Amino acid sequence: MAKIHLKMTVNGRAVEALAEPRLLLIHFLREELGLTGPHIGCDTSHCGACTVDLNGQSVKSCTMFAVQANGAQILTIEGLADPGGTLHPLQEAFREHHGLQCGFCTPGMITRAYRLLQENPNPSEAEIRMGISGNLCRCTGYQNIAKAIHAAAERMNAAKEAAE
Amino acid sequence: MSAAVETAEARTQKLEGLGTKRKRVEDARFTQGKGHYVDDMKLPGMLFGDLVRSPYGHARIKSIKTDAAKALPGVKAVLTAADLKPLKLHYMPTLAGDVQAVLADEKVLFQGQEVAFVVAENRYIAADAADLIEVEYEELPAIVDPNKSMAADAPVLRDDLAGKTEGAHGKRKHANLIFTWEVGDADGTARALASAEVVAKELIVYQRVHPCPLETCGCVASMDKVNGQLTVWGTFQAPHAVRTVASLISGIPEHKIRIISPDIGGGFGNKVGVYPGYLCAIVASIVLGVPVKWVEDRMENLIATAFARDYHMTGEIAATKDGRITALRCHVLADHGAFDACADPTKYPAGFFSICTGSYDIPVAHLSVDGVYTNKAPGGVAYRCSFRVTEASYFIERMMDVLARRLGVDPAEIRRRNFIKKEQFPYQSALGWEYDSGDYHTALDKALAAVDYAGLREEQRKNRDAFARGQTRKLTGIGVSFFTEIVGAGPIKNCDILGLGMFDSCEIRVHPTGSAIARLGTISQGQGHATTFAQILASEIGIPAANITVEEGDTDTAPYGLGTYGSRSTPVAGAATAMAGRKIRAKAQMIAAYLLEVHDDDLEWDVDRFRVKGAPERFKTMAELAFAAYNKVPPGMEPGLEAVSYYDPPNMTYPFGAYVCVVDIDVDTGVTDIRRFYALDDCGTRINPMIIEGQVHGGLTEALGIAMGQEIAYDEYGNVKNGSLLDFFLPTAVETPNWETDYTTTPSPHHPIGAKGVGESPNVGGVSAFSNAVNDAFAHLGLTHTPMPHDHWRVWKTAQRLGLTR
Numbered sequence: 001m002a003k004i005h006l007k008m009t010v011n012g013r014a015v016e017a018l019a020e021p022r023l024l025l026i027h028f029l030r031e032e033l034g035l036t037g038p039h040i041g042c043d044t045s046h047c048g049a050c051t052v053d054l055n056g057q058s059v060k061s062c063t064m065f066a067v068q069a070n071g072a073q074i075l076t077i078e079g080l081a082d083p084g085g086t087l088h089p090l091q092e093a094f095r096e097h098h099g100l101q102c103g104f105c106t107p108g109m110i111t112r113a114y115r116l117l118q119e120n121p122n123p124s125e126a127e128i129r130m131g132i133s134g135n136l137c138r139c140t141g142y143q144n145i146a147k148a149i150h151a152a153a154e155r156m157n158a159a160k161e162a163a164e
Numbered sequence: 165m166s167a168a169v170e171t172a173e174a175r176t177q178k179l180e181g182l183g184t185k186r187k188r189v190e191d192a193r194f195t196q197g198k199g200h201y202v203d204d205m206k207l208p209g210m211l212f213g214d215l216v217r218s219p220y221g222h223a224r225i226k227s228i229k230t231d232a233a234k235a236l237p238g239v240k241a242v243l244t245a246a247d248l249k250p251l252k253l254h255y256m257p258t259l260a261g262d263v264q265a266v267l268a269d270e271k272v273l274f275q276g277q278e279v280a281f282v283v284a285e286n287r288y289i290a291a292d293a294a295d296l297i298e299v300e301y302e303e304l305p306a307i308v309d310p311n312k313s314m315a316a317d318a319p320v321l322r323d324d325l326a327g328k329t330e331g332a333h334g335k336r337k338h339a340n341l342i343f344t345w346e347v348g349d350a351d352g353t354a355r356a357l358a359s360a361e362v363v364a365k366e367l368i369v370y371q372r373v374h375p376c377p378l379e380t381c382g383c384v385a386s387m388d389k390v391n392g393q394l395t396v397w398g399t400f401q402a403p404h405a406v407r408t409v410a411s412l413i414s415g416i417p418e419h420k421i422r423i424i425s426p427d428i429g430g431g432f433g434n435k436v437g438v439y440p441g442y443l444c445a446i447v448a449s450i451v452l453g454v455p456v457k458w459v460e461d462r463m464e465n466l467i468a469t470a471f472a473r474d475y476h477m478t479g480e481i482a483a484t485k486d487g488r489i490t491a492l493r494c495h496v497l498a499d500h501g502a503f504d505a506c507a508d509p510t511k512y513p514a515g516f517f518s519i520c521t522g523s524y525d526i527p528v529a530h531l532s533v534d535g536v537y538t539n540k541a542p543g544g545v546a547y548r549c550s551f552r553v554t555e556a557s558y559f560i561e562r563m564m565d566v567l568a569r570r571l572g573v574d575p576a577e578i579r580r581r582n583f584i585k586k587e588q589f590p591y592q593s594a595l596g597w598e599y600d601s602g603d604y605h606t607a608l609d610k611a612l613a614a615v616d617y618a619g620l621r622e623e624q625r626k627n628r629d630a631f632a633r634g635q636t637r638k639l640t641g642i643g644v645s646f647f648t649e650i651v652g653a654g655p656i657k658n659c660d661i662l663g664l665g666m667f668d669s670c671e672i673r674v675h676p677t678g679s680a681i682a683r684l685g686t687i688s689q690g691q692g693h694a695t696t697f698a699q700i701l702a703s704e705i706g707i708p709a710a711n712i713t714v715e716e717g718d719t720d721t722a723p724y725g726l727g728t729y730g731s732r733s734t735p736v737a738g739a740a741t742a743m744a745g746r747k748i749r750a751k752a753q754m755i756a757a758y759l760l761e762v763h764d765d766d767l768e769w770d771v772d773r774f775r776v777k778g779a780p781e782r783f784k785t786m787a788e789l790a791f792a793a794y795n796k797v798p799p800g801m802e803p804g805l806e807a808v809s810y811y812d813p814p815n816m817t818y819p820f821g822a823y824v825c826v827v828d829i830d831v832d833t834g835v836t837d838i839r840r841f842y843a844l845d846d847c848g849t850r851i852n853p854m855i856i857e858g859q860v861h862g863g864l865t866e867a868l869g870i871a872m873g874q875e876i877a878y879d880e881y882g883n884v885k886n887g888s889l890l891d892f893f894l895p896t897a898v899e900t901p902n903w904e905t906d907y908t909t910t911p912s913p914h915h916p917i918g919a920k921g922v923g924e925s926p927n928v929g930g931v932s933a934f935s936n937a938v939n940d941a942f943a944h945l946g947l948t949h950t951p952m953p954h955d956h957w958r959v960w961k962t963a964q965r966l967g968l969t970r
Contacts, residue, residue: 020288022288023288027287030203030204031206034206035197036197036201036203036204037196037197037198037199038197039201039203039378039379039429040203041378041379041380041429041462042462042888042889043461043462043463044462044888044889044890046888046889046890047378047462047889047894049378076197077195077196077197078196078197080196081196087195087196091195091196094191094195095187095188095191095192095195096187098187098188098854098855098857098858100191100194100195101430101690101691101692101858101859101862102377102378102379102427102428102429102430102689102690103190103191103193103194103195103199103427103429103690104199104201104377104378104379104429104430105378106194106195106199107194107197110195128897129897129898129900130897130898132896132897133896133897133898134896135897136378136889136894136896137378137897138376138377138378138430138432138862138865138866138894139378139430139690139858139862140858140861140862140865141858141861141862141863141864141865141900141903142861142865142896142897142900143861143900143902143903144858144861145897146897
């Protein structure tokens with residue numbers, strides 16, 4: 001199969017590659033770029049384990065071709081901590097509030113929560129629950145995830161205020 | 165020395181031992197996307213396998229054409245039963261004493277059954293090749309209703325068992341019968357039922373569901389032909405047992421097989437068994453001499469790997485007019501699918517279902533179980549439960565409500581009247597179990613007070629009046645459930661799997677500078693073992709949990725153990741951890757006595773050190789003793805500070821709990837709203853309250869899924885009707901309510917630290933609480949039992965049936 005020339009920015013790094021047109025974005029990220037944080041849970045875009053941030057939107061990378069991401073800005077869980085190694089408040093909060101157990105949904109869940117808080121920095125609990133309803137977790141029952149996202153939002157808002 | 169001035173409390177805090185809400189050590193890697201799951205593995209030269217599966221529930225295979233697949237560039241091998249037969253690998257033993265086809269031989273017996281395995285350079289080519297394999301089938305009539313399995317004219321499903329009159333559990337009276345299992349006093353129970361003042365009878369079906377962990381099953385098999393060494397990384401809840409089974413099946417000596425369970429993305433019982441895909445990947449790697457990865461997709465996971473439940477339970481409960489139970493009889497028709505691949509201890513073909521007398525003092529009982537074959541996927545695993553305990557708990561907790569309705573007694577009251585009393589423990593149940601400890605009345609009273617049960621009932625009464633007056637179209641249901649589990653298998657005398665006694669193990673090495681590594685025979689799938697087992701050890705040996713590494717899942721390094729399922733990690737491996745820790749401490753005490761020049765008995769343990777009785781300023785800390793173990797041991801003592809414990813539990817543990825669910829139901833739409841859910845758990849000594857709470861939240865959410873919407877449904881031809889997450893219900897954050905958790909603490913008398921295990925309790929107790937709540941909403945209209953799952957459509961149908969039409 002003829003390969004297509006791809007260029008994109010992934011976690012701030014310019015990436016160039018040749019990819020088959022049918023290659024799914026999740027496989028490109030995991031197998032070509034070695035970014036194994038996003039996972040495959042369902043293949044049908046229901047579970048959200050493969051969630052990445054693409055041009056400022058949460059997308060399920062198992063239901064998108066890599067070629068469709070040509071030219072895109074992509075952020076995965078691996079790019080969330082700042083380059084100095086300081087964890088993102090969401091990463092801290094998930095640990096602090098026991099928002100994860102087996103860890104399989106966690107990268108997608110945190111990446112989704114990241115976009116949610118960009119769009120709505122002060123979400124209510126109902127808005128958090130609706131905002132992550134495309135991401136399934138089989139372990140936590142969501143309660144501590146919602147708590148963690150709320151705590152991260154507060155911390156991010158406090159940091160923003162302090163900076164202003 | 166600065167340590168000397170620190171208070172015992174301050175030193176205890178530093179340990180982060182038993183009872184502390186220690187943050188998890190696992191989380192750093194998971195929150196940064198640095199977990200290491202099996203599909204993350206990439207080895208040089210690794211190939212990908214894919215399975216061709218049966219589209220039919222029951223069919224004869226007339227031919228398999230593989231030429232086109234083999235000719236596809238990038239395809240390295242194709243395997244069918246014909247290739248496995250000469251190796252005697254076309255069938256494999258199951259954990260239940262049956263055999264299961266690895267690749268279908270002559271017939272397929274369920275939709276999704278493995279027919280051929282292709283190996284290619286990447287997963288896309290493997291999928292293309294799978295599509296190119298042409299299988300010609302002749303469709304046969306399928307059995308999907310287990311009630312029809314033993315009909316005189318039922319089609320015979322298992323041709324391979326022709327002439328086999330003995331099953332793993334006795335005579336096979338019908339070609340489609342796997343076993344009949346009986347426990348208890350049949351005659352005594354019959355007499356009690358015949359002379360009873362009241363008998364309540366009900367058919368209670370616990371539908372077929374699926375554990376559906378977020379990560380599907382898979383493995384990477386790598387045969388090193390130079391050294392004759394096979395390494396398999398995979399989603400294994402019992403890696404050591406897998407090694408033994410792999411050795412027995414393949415003939416490769418056990419020391420040449422290394423099984424590694426990396427991070428596992430949830431198990432819930434789905435990853436206990438050995439699946440054909442694993443074996444195919446291993447055979448392919450042996451044939452090709454390179455690593456082969458096989459990871460199933462979600463549809464394969466749902467339709468072909470181990471399901472759970474599918475128990476059809478008929479109960480008869482005898483009681484006096486004032487609600488004292490005098491006998492219980494239960495017959496179960498158990499649908500095991502096409503192969504008996506149930507994961508139960510050998511002597512218990514229906515697992516621990518005989519815990520079905522529940523939390524009640526029932527003088528006489530009888531249980532019989534018929535396990536039958538159908539044209540459905542094999543399995544029958546303990547989905548977040550200890551070997552059919554969930555089925556048993558659902559059964560008795562529904563029966564208690566049925567009896568309460570019959571007598572007009574409140575569901576909480578009928579339970580209280582029949583509870584085993586605190587002073588009756590250890591309690592011998594009519595079906596043969598010895599309950600270790602419990603205080604049921606205290607737990608239920610605490611739960612009822614916490615939710616203001618009397619107030620809820622009053623509100624419900626008013627609401628029903630308003631409904632009757634036409635002022636509302638909503639009904640309120642209050643579900644009470646009180647469960648007793650039986651977890652932590654062994655003891656070895658009762659419990660083995662394939663002859664392997666169900667002990668578990670822990671090996672500890674204390675390093676010279678006072679840190680340590682502990683290795684266990686279990687494997688975490690999200691339970692947080694690396695956090696909690698270090699806490700047990702911290703309290704036992706006085707080394708901070710932060711300085712203890714916990715490692716599991718590598719059969720080359722970890723001591724042998726039977727793995728993690730059935731809530732057995734804390735009761736068995738947790739006990740082994742404490743016992744191994746005590747061996748460490750005993751040796752450290754001898755070293756301390758030598759260094760302090762006193763007799764062993766003159767020393768006492770003080771949090772993290774041994775001190776001289778009556779002279780507390782004279783002490784040796786564990787860190788000092790660790791170093792001394794490597795250079796200053798008493799004459800005649802071996803150097804080093806290591807211990808191993810293989811723990812055979814004297815009994816199982818019996819966690820219990822009281823759950824209350826309040827649901828509001830819109831009778832015109834069938835929409836259910838879980839307004840409140842209160843869960844009180846008693847899991848004995850609490851190791852990490854944060855993790856316990858997380859386990860309860862998760863288990864309740866899985867129970868919510870099962871009770872309110874989950875079913876693996878088949879049509880009459882054996883087609884799975886909901887094989888993807890499009891229509892197999894998993895609760896999202898929106899349907900899931902906030903959970904209220906609470907506890908009492910009744911330690912296990914025989915466990916070294918009194919812990920009982922908790923991971924599965926919320927699933928065991930939760931399902932009946934939801935179901936009882938839905939039934940309760942309609943109870944005043946004459947409903948005694950409506951089957952799960954209580955999805956909107958079914959609830960709406962129930963309302964319609966009861967005449968609640970506008």
